[in-house]
Amino acid sequence: MPDHGTPTITPGREWALLILGGIVTVLVLVAAAWVLFTPRAANTPEAEPAARPVPTATPEPTAVTAPTAAVAPGTPKPASCTDIYSPEMEDAFGDLVLNPEWTTEPGADVRDGADDPDLLKIIASSEHLSCRWVSPDGASGSGVFTSLVWVTEEQAAAVETRLRALGFECYEELEGLRCITETSSDTDTAGQSHFLRGGIWLATQYVNAGPDGYTHDMINTIWAGA
Template identity: 80%
Template sequence: MPAHGTQTITTGRQWVLLILGGIVTVVVVLAAVWVIFTPRPANTPEENAGGRPAPAAAPSPVPVTAPTAVVAPGTPKPASCNEIYSPDMVAAFGDLVLNPAWTTEPGADVRVGADDPELRAIINASEHLSCRWVSPAGASGSGVSTSVVWVTAEQTAAVEARLRALGMECYEELGGLRCITETSAGADSIGQSHFLRGGIWLATQYVNAGPDGYTHDMVNSIWAGA
């Protein structure tokens, strides 16, 4: 029989304590596993090393669609201004030259073939060739500027309507429509000639220059054999 004051744990009580300790251990382990493997909510931002939310992924770039060409199959398409003039027309310009370097410099004083804002807007928005016969030394008081413009049927109708609204004289010629106007400002002769045919618009401005048959020569060169 043990002395007074000494506690004795019976065998039954030891088993109870062992079972309780095992249960507590299992609960702790299961809690740890739940914390580790439970997925984070979808709207919980991932945090970087600095404790701030990581930036969202950049949006994908929007593809840019190239404009569709308006040139209809079979429409003549000269690659350069050199292809739209005959040798005789080139010789007829004398001291004026085709597209000298200064005409492409920023801020160059050049014309586009029409002085009306609505017509210029169509030229600038469309595929075109800029062909200018001017002095090689720079802007002067004479020259001829033509834009060879490829246009849709709708644009052709809009150009014709605008030319007529501006009071130009229009008539059928060489399988197309020709519209002309000419004015005088002092000693200067200033005019325009426009020709529409089969998806092409020849828009021409001239000041104190322009050999006879200039538009006819372009038409015969562009539609050679037609």
């Protein structure tokens, strides 16, 4: 019968067990060292995401002023209405006077050398002199109203185009362009005379007044010596 006592370990098997045990021990020690000595990330709170930059208020755009349109070089620049008439013309008006005080009062019944809205816009938006020969006592049924307007080439062309469209008779005169119209009745004579030369527009309205040669006198005085 076989012997069932304690099994006998042979020397070869004993060595194998010792080697296997040593390997296990080494692995355990390596694992322990890795756990003990491997550096760990600091236990810091998660960094807050960078805050979005708060947009600053958009600055108001700098107002850009359109440059004043330049008139043609050498354009005459009378300082006042008295500089555009000869002494003879001033005497020819008789009882009418130049720019009496009442013409500057709010709501004064005066004219500006034109009655067309498009032409009046150009006068109002441009540098100009308002020269009005009227009664010294207030509005009446007679007077001569001239606006001396400094204009650019583009404005002068627009004025000419508008005058022709309105049916004015236009022709060349005294180195410029003259456009006229007139209406008459049994009691009144009214009309307009416009003259364009260089950078100047002479816009004139008249009602029952106006000495002969009025526009020619202004041209010869303004461009004296030209």
